[in-house]
Amino acid sequence: MPLDASRIKAILFDYGNTLIPFARPQMDACDNALREAMERHLGPVDRDRLRELRDADRLAPFKNGYRENDLTQIVTALVRRLFHRDPTPEQTAVLLRARYEAVVAAIEAPPYAAGVLAELGKHYRLALVSNYPDGKAIRASLQRTGLARSFESVVISGEVGFVKPHPRPFEVCLEQLGLPPSEAVYVGDNWLADVQGAKQIGLHMIWTRQYEAVDNFDAKTGDQQPDLTIRHLTELTSVFESKPGQTGSS
Structure with a gap:
């Protein structure tokens, strides 16, 4: 009709x-900014592993009753998987800020x-x-x-x-x-x-x-x-x- x-x-x-x-180029720009912040404050990051984890994060709500991701939990889980330890509150704040700034900058x-x-x-x-x-x-x-x-x-x-x-x-x-x-x-x-x-x-x-x-x-x-x-x-x-x-x- x-x-x-x-x-x-x-x-x-x-x-x-x-x-x-907002497709792969913008997503990669955001993930690269997050990776750079991690490398400054935590250590070297495997780029392919980070992309794999970030892609899984983006799909997670569709496998969890459509509940949206919690930003702090996302960052904490990423650090645990990549560095096998929890981030400090200061490191979490830095990574969240890097995410925020990268998203705002990537959107045109x-x-x-x-x-x-x-x-x-x-x-x-x-x-x-x-x-x-x-x-x-x-x-x-x-x-x-x-x-x-x-x-x-x-x-x-x-x-x-x-x-x-x-x-x-x-x-x-x-x-x-x-x-x-x-x-x-x-x-x-x-x-x-x-x-x-x-x-x-x-x-x-x-x-x-x-x-x-x-x-x-x-x-x-x-x-x-x-x-x-x-x-x-x-x-x-x-x-x-x-x-x-x-x-x-x-």
Whole structure:
């Protein structure tokens, strides 16, 4: 069934690989910053082993009831596995800071993103629902890229305790907007977290294929389908060219 944009009052966005690229190059930049901090304060690090452990960390919530990772526990576990000892509180703080700074520095918004959001924001309420354990880093990156001003609500998994596709991040956002899911659409790239998560709570769903996600998860028999698929973020200005409550021109 085609998406009826005239019924939509709010557009909710995923962040990484939807509004901004966040794939292997950005992940490697963050992991390299963490490795450099470890080598300064703890000792030599096996790069391949670190990548293996970090990739496992990223997938862990999807094997643990969609509970988001705890940042301090992640860092502590990494040090234990790589150095066979616990980090001191000071070392933990240094590593957490290195992670935070690397994430903020790695995130760059494409030049058209702010314009697309500004155009959509003329007629629709906008919000962000993102999977990431460090809410402060995501909020700082939104300020740095200038995208923060576009969003009425920002919900990050690290601040609510669960990752998409768990319904809680979506529910928190809709509660903040005061809207039922039938009056909102979610735009995201990840088949499991975004498509299945949004559809199971009753949101309309637009699947974006602009970026190649690292962990996209394969479709399974019985999965729900998106209402619309796009190849580039800029297509949204055409999808939502009519105002809420109006039908588009034929």
